[in-house]
Amino acid sequence: ILEVIKNNIVSVLKTVENQQVLENIVREDKFTSLKSAEYLFSEGKKTIDKYTMSTVCLFKITNLEEINETFSREIGNQIVTAVSKEVSSNLAEEYIFVRYMGPKFAIVYIGKTEDDVIDGIKSLKQDLEDTQVEYVNPTTLEKSLVRPTVNFAIGRYYKGTGIESVTKKLEEYLDQASKDEHNINFI
Numbered sequence: 078i079l080e081v082i083k084n085n086i087v088s089v090l091k092t093v094e095n096q097q098v099l100e101n102i103v104r105e106d107k108f109t110s111l112k113s114a115e116y117l118f119s120e121g122k123k124t125i126d127k128y129t130m131s132t133v134c135l136f137k138i139t140n141l142e143e144i145n146e147t148f149s150r151e152i153g154n155q156i157v158t159a160v161s162k163e164v165s166s167n168l169a170e171e172y173i174f175v176r177y178m179g180p181k182f183a184i185v186y187i188g189k190t191e192d193d194v195i196d197g198i199k200s201l202k203q204d205l206e207d208t209q210v211e212y213v214n215p216t217t218l219e220k221s222l223v224r225p226t227v228n229f230a231i232g233r234y235y236k237g238t239g240i241e242s243v244t245k246k247l248e249e250y251l252d253q254a255s256k257d258e259h260n261i262n263f264i
Contacts, residue, residue: 106176108154109161114177117185118241121173126236128188133240134198135247136205136229139256141180144223148212155210156225163208167201181251183244191231191263198261202227206259228254229261 104113112121125131138160145153157180164182168174173185186194209222230247234240250264 108158109176111161111165111174111176111182114175114183114244117173117175117177117183117244121175121185122240124173125185125187125234125240129236130188130190131234132186132189132191132194132231133234133243133247134184134186134194134229134231135177135244135251136182136184136202136227137251138180138225139228139254139259140226143256144225148223152210152212152223156208156223159208159210160205160225160227163204164201167197167204177244177248181248185234185240191233194231195261198229198231202229202261226259228259230264231261232264 104115105111106113138156141153141156144156161174161176161182164174164184168184171187173183173187175183177183205225205227207224209224212221212223213219214221228251230250232243232247234243246264250262254262
């Protein structure tokens, strides 16, 4: 019996230690000033779990790699910054918005269903794809406008389940989708 109690105590201590590590690696993205995905899984989850259900939205700038190669990495960074500013300015404060990873961002609509947020997401998608950054070709001085294309995946999160499993499914979908796809998909 003492061996079982000891193993349970060790298990609890390891879980607490892992949670502390996760909470301490939350960083702020230097281009967007957004918190990293780790925030979503630690401090953000505490806020999200105040509600029974929430909607998780992951979106990806599908043409970011092409923008970096065709124009420059600096223009790609400006696109990322412009996209994050556009979302931040159109998003209610009670929602969580993080830079998920690379060209991916996550929004958690806390306490909302897909039906509650779909019109806002459609509008946001249009606003993001209307966002533009001016590029001046250094050799010809020719100007052009660079625009992002975005692909959205939406899923439902229930309190007490793993939010990381929801984001993982959404991320897998976005990673496997064609680069030409830029829709809003329910997963």
